[in-house]
Amino acid sequence: xxxxxxxxxLYNMANPKSVVFFGASNNLSAMGxxxxxxxxxxxxxxTIYAVNPKENEVQGFKAYKSVLDLPEVPDLAVLVVxxxxxxxxxxxxxxxxxxxxxxxxxxxxxxxxxxxxLEKELVETAARYGIRILGxxxxxxxxxxxxxxxxxxxxxxxxxxxxxxxxxxxxxTQVFNYLEQYNLGFSTAFSVGNEANVDIVDCLEYLGxxxxxKVIALYIEGIKRGxxxxxxxxxIVPHKPIVALYVGGSETGRKAAFSHTGSMAGPDKLYDGIFxxxxxxxxGSLVEMFDMCWTLGSSPLPAxxxxxxxxxxxxxGAAAADACGRLGLSLPSLAPDTLEKLKPYVPHTASVNNPIxxxxxxxxxxxxxxxxxxxxxxxxxxILLIYFLMPYLMVIxxxxxxxxxxxxxxxxxxxxxxxxxxxxxxxxxxxxxPVVGFTYRKLDERSIWSLIERGVPVFPCEERTARAxxxxxxxxxxxxxxxxxxxx
Amino acid sequence: xxxxxxxxxLYNMANPKSVVFFGASNNLSAMGxxxxxxxxxxxxxxTIYAVNPKENEVQGFKAYKSVLDLPEVPDLAVLVVxxxxxxxxxxxxxxxxxxxxxxxxxxxxxxxxxxxxLEKELVETAARYGIRILGxxxxxxxxxxxxxxxxxxxxxxxxxxxxxxxxxxxxxTQVFNYLEQYNLGFSTAFSVGNEANVDIVDCLEYLGxxxxxKVIALYIEGIKRGxxxxxxxxxIVPHKPIVALYVGGSETGRKAAFSHTGSMAGPDKLYDGIFxxxxxxxxGSLVEMFDMCWTLGSSPLPAxxxxxxxxxxxxxGAAAADACGRLGLSLPSLAPDTLEKLKPYVPHTASVNNPIxxxxxxxxxxxxxxxxxxxxxxxxxxILLIYFLMPYLMVIxxxxxxxxxxxxxxxxxxxxxxxxxxxxxxxxxxxxxPVVGFTYRKLDERSIWSLIERGVPVFPCEERTARAxxxxxxxxxxxxxxxxxxxx
Numbered sequence: 001x002x003x004x005x006x007x008x009x010l011y012n013m014a015n016p017k018s019v020v021f022f023g024a025s026n027n028l029s030a031m032g033x034x035x036x037x038x039x040x041x042x043x044x045x046x047t048i049y050a051v052n053p054k055e056n057e058v059q060g061f062k063a064y065k066s067v068l069d070l071p072e073v074p075d076l077a078v079l080v081v082x083x084x085x086x087x088x089x090x091x092x093x094x095x096x097x098x099x100x101x102x103x104x105x106x107x108x109x110x111x112x113x114x115x116x117x118l119e120k121e122l123v124e125t126a127a128r129y130g131i132r133i134l135g136x137x138x139x140x141x142x143x144x145x146x147x148x149x150x151x152x153x154x155x156x157x158x159x160x161x162x163x164x165x166x167x168x169x170x171x172x173t174q175v176f177n178y179l180e181q182y183n184l185g186f187s188t189a190f191s192v193g194n195e196a197n198v199d200i201v202d203c204l205e206y207l208g209x210x211x212x213x214k215v216i217a218l219y220i221e222g223i224k225r226g227x228x229x230x231x232x233x234x235x236i237v238p239h240k241p242i243v244a245l246y247v248g249g250s251e252t253g254r255k256a257a258f259s260h261t262g263s264m265a266g267p268d269k270l271y272d273g274i275f276x277x278x279x280x281x282x283x284g285s286l287v288e289m290f291d292m293c294w295t296l297g298s299s300p301l302p303a304x305x306x307x308x309x310x311x312x313x314x315x316x317g318a319a320a321a322d323a324c325g326r327l328g329l330s331l332p333s334l335a336p337d338t339l340e341k342l343k344p345y346v347p348h349t350a351s352v353n354n355p356i357x358x359x360x361x362x363x364x365x366x367x368x369x370x371x372x373x374x375x376x377x378x379x380x381x382x383i384l385l386i387y388f389l390m391p392y393l394m395v396i397x398x399x400x401x402x403x404x405x406x407x408x409x410x411x412x413x414x415x416x417x418x419x420x421x422x423x424x425x426x427x428x429x430x431x432x433x434p435v436v437g438f439t440y441r442k443l444d445e446r447s448i449w450s451l452i453e454r455g456v457p458v459f460p461c462e463e464r465t466a467r468a469x470x471x472x473x474x475x476x477x478x479x480x481x482x483x484x485x486x487x488x
Numbered sequence: 489x490x491x492x493x494x495x496x497x498l499y500n501m502a503n504p505k506s507v508v509f510f511g512a513s514n515n516l517s518a519m520g521x522x523x524x525x526x527x528x529x530x531x532x533x534x535t536i537y538a539v540n541p542k543e544n545e546v547q548g549f550k551a552y553k554s555v556l557d558l559p560e561v562p563d564l565a566v567l568v569v570x571x572x573x574x575x576x577x578x579x580x581x582x583x584x585x586x587x588x589x590x591x592x593x594x595x596x597x598x599x600x601x602x603x604x605x606l607e608k609e610l611v612e613t614a615a616r617y618g619i620r621i622l623g624x625x626x627x628x629x630x631x632x633x634x635x636x637x638x639x640x641x642x643x644x645x646x647x648x649x650x651x652x653x654x655x656x657x658x659x660x661t662q663v664f665n666y667l668e669q670y671n672l673g674f675s676t677a678f679s680v681g682n683e684a685n686v687d688i689v690d691c692l693e694y695l696g697x698x699x700x701x702k703v704i705a706l707y708i709e710g711i712k713r714g715x716x717x718x719x720x721x722x723x724i725v726p727h728k729p730i731v732a733l734y735v736g737g738s739e740t741g742r743k744a745a746f747s748h749t750g751s752m753a754g755p756d757k758l759y760d761g762i763f764x765x766x767x768x769x770x771x772g773s774l775v776e777m778f779d780m781c782w783t784l785g786s787s788p789l790p791a792x793x794x795x796x797x798x799x800x801x802x803x804x805g806a807a808a809a810d811a812c813g814r815l816g817l818s819l820p821s822l823a824p825d826t827l828e829k830l831k832p833y834v835p836h837t838a839s840v841n842n843p844i845x846x847x848x849x850x851x852x853x854x855x856x857x858x859x860x861x862x863x864x865x866x867x868x869x870x871i872l873l874i875y876f877l878m879p880y881l882m883v884i885x886x887x888x889x890x891x892x893x894x895x896x897x898x899x900x901x902x903x904x905x906x907x908x909x910x911x912x913x914x915x916x917x918x919x920x921x922p923v924v925g926f927t928y929r930k931l932d933e934r935s936i937w938s939l940i941e942r943g944v945p946v947f948p949c950e951e952r953t954a955r956a957x958x959x960x961x962x963x964x965x966x967x968x969x970x971x972x973x974x975x976x
Binding site: 355 | 658747928949
């Protein structure tokens with residue numbers, strides 16, 4: 001494990017004070033221009049230099065004829081130039097003393113034929129000057145805390161706690177918007193491309209040491225340095241969870257991965273073994289990977305696999321119980337003192353089995369206040385899952401029926417759902433247990449979003465919930481195993 | 489199979505010309521009042537009578553002291569009264585000549601003890617008068633075409649093509665909003681409750697004959713009449729697909745189902761067998777069930793399991809290929825004439841393997857026009873799956889860079905995405921093949937919603953896409969098997 005994150009070859013890529021940009025012009029439909037535009041729009045705070053022999057100015061920056069003309073040695077070079085001039089440009093960077101480069105340009109190993117030779121030349125040129133390269137055929141870096149970005153799309157405003165290393169650039173830049181739907185975001189994300197002399201293991205090591213990263217996500221089409229991967233992961237897992245999506249295990253996935261990055265994928269079982277040995281939790285889809293990151297980054301670890309499900313609807317309760325049970329979570333009966341404490345709050349129609357089906361509570365507020373508090377305190381259970389139903393418009397309607405005028409009702413409804421969300425969010429801290437929700441309402445409905453904003457994961461599907469809760473249990477189990485016998 | 493849908497005991501429940509309502513008052517926080525309010529707000533066109541001995545008027549309707557006082561015999565009685573007076577009320581309805589009732593009231597078999605005896609009495613009372621009852625302990629009916637609704641929430645504006653029969657009332661009323669997110673909706677949905685003398689098989693039979701229903705969804709905690717279920721399903725499947733979610737197969741699901749509706753669930757394998765024999769496609773979650781309904785209700789059936797995936801991003805392509813491959817879908821290489829036709833439209837960086845990774849197209853419009861047209865025509869493939877990326881704001885930005893003012897750019901962008909969506913939607917008809925999309929953008933983004941509105945399913949996850957496509961293949965296979973040997 002890295003003692004000092006600054007020792008990582010990726011440090012100056014993710015945290016450069018100055019960047020020299022090759023391949024941008026004033027024609028914004030060109031890829032290089034688009035990426036420079038993203039960097040500027042995202043609010044990068046460092047110095048930007050543009051090299052373009054044909055222009056005097058590029059997007060408001062003075063255009064230098066050559067990197068050799070720059071007034072200083074920049075921390076990082078970003079290349080979005082034609083394949084044929086990549087090596088020459090890296091050579092010039094080397095002569096200037098630049099030590100880090102992101103090569104977005106494609107047309108190397110992944111296209112086969114001449115591309116393979118070209119990539120060899122690129123690696124040799126870089127080696128001559130001790131330059132570390134991310135790519136080629138990548139989208140580079142998005143560091144949301146420092147507003148550093150070499151991908152297509154401008155950075156979203158909010159940084160998050162997910163560190164990503166990806167063998168697909170799309171899964172960096174194209175999921176900015178996806179993560180925002182869950183109030184999630186990247187801390188730093190890397191697109192590794194062909195991994196010429198910096199690979200996914202280097203990224204893993206960096207993210208393991210990154211203070212802003214609470215959980216690491218990996219999109220993998222094939223791992224080259226298997227042993228280094230296992231060792232690095234095992235050093236990180238006792239401190240930080242790692243989730244991986246591997247797509248090369250099926251015949252169709254293997255072929256697609258090969259066609260995409262030229263990765264030599266291995267059979268599913270091999271990767272299952274590598275992940276288990278590494279303490280990495282495996283996800284089955286991109287959605288599942290980020291769902292797992294959500295619970296792992298926002299919940300305390302459960303002591304075991306015992307779960308209470310709180311609902312006011314039998315069907316959603318049964319569906320969630322079934323989904324959880326299939327993944328090896330258990331639903332114990334409630335402890336006697338829990339039953340005693342619940343008594344004043346449950347109507348005669350309710351079932352206090354597990355799932356608890358409250359049907360109606362005497363006071364609707366109880367559902368999100370005193371009842372979850374009692375249930376989170378149950379000595380037999382490790383996790384509390386709550387079904388959230390109440391449509392926000394009905395809260396407003398109810399307040400209006402109580403005599404409030406529309407505007408006042410809206411205002412009071414907002415206060416109400418916020419105060420309820422505060423209680424649930426606080427419960428995660430005071431109980432030390434995961435408290436997670438699920439719903440079939442839209443997540444951006446005020447009453448649901450209020451919870452999500454406060455760090456309570458609420459999933460839009462019982463199956464996704466079960467998998468994300470299972471990830472918490474799996475991680476705890478894997479972590480304990482590694483902590484007990486740390487050697488590989 | 490029903491010759492005439494009017495012969496179904498459910499016909500007058502879903503299509504009553506007049507309804508008598510028991511248990512509503514002017515206190516809208518009471519359940520009965522809430523349900524009557526939903527019925528009124530939803531725009532029910534028939535006659536409503538309210539029976540309430542304590543009021544003169546209920547929510548604007550004259551309150552009758554007794555059903556016997558009504559000026560006509562209503563088609564349907566809806567009961568949301570205290571458990572203790574349900575039998576007496578049914579008896580009065582019988583004396584009046586009412587033949588159909590929805591009993592929302594709970595506290596019968598599902599609570600055990602006295603409730604079991606009470607349900608027996610209810611069934612006997614109904615039998616005396618030949619009354620068919622939906623429930624007790626149910627939410628009854630939502631017929632979106634006739635605006636008939638006995639559930640909590642007002643009906644959404646748009647009817648859809650999904651017919652649902654559910655052993656959970658929540659999965660009727662609480663998913664109105666859920667389905668709207670996908671531009672989906674119910675034709676008619678039934679909550680069957682304790683199935684006193686009308687059961688899920690009766691509902692299945694009704695939905696099989698219902699002209700507005702293109703696909704049938706079933707939420708099942710336990711089937712009582714196994715043989716009747718199989719026979720009814722097998723009669724429907726050659727004409728209409730059936731999808732089922734069964735949650736009683738795991739230990740946790742079985743217990744939860746028993747606690748919910750008192751259903752005696754059976755092992756997973758037994759139900760797998762029943763579904764296979766019935767030609768029913770099994771779903772693993774509520775979300776998956778409705779995803780399957782989406783493709784089954786909007787796509788032609790594919791001739792086989794061969795799929796082309798069109799992307800402009802390697803990662804999403806590989807992830808989708810892997811997800812599809814794991815479910816037994818195949819990705820053949822493109823036919824030679826397809827490759828020939830594609831040539832003018834693909835850049836040198838593209839991969840014309842399958843998945844096709846176009847990276848950039850020379851003209852961005854090609855991606856949603858000529859390229860899918862060529863691919864849908866490929867003789868080796870049965871299904872086209874397209875990855876949709878382009879953020880709508882970037883379309884607007886691009887138009888602004890071309891010199892358009894903001895408002896004009898927004899207007900033109902809307903026209904552009906609509907015309908592209910028209911082409912894709914038309915392709916489903918002209919090619920006779922399923923054309924489906926996936927994306928990690930929000931579905932309500934203009935460029936995605938434009939497709940969805942036109943009947944093109946676009947899924948927010950590669951795994952969900954794969955399962956929904958697999959449902960098309962499974963249905964075709966099951967249907968063929970039954971058509972070949974129709975006997976049970």
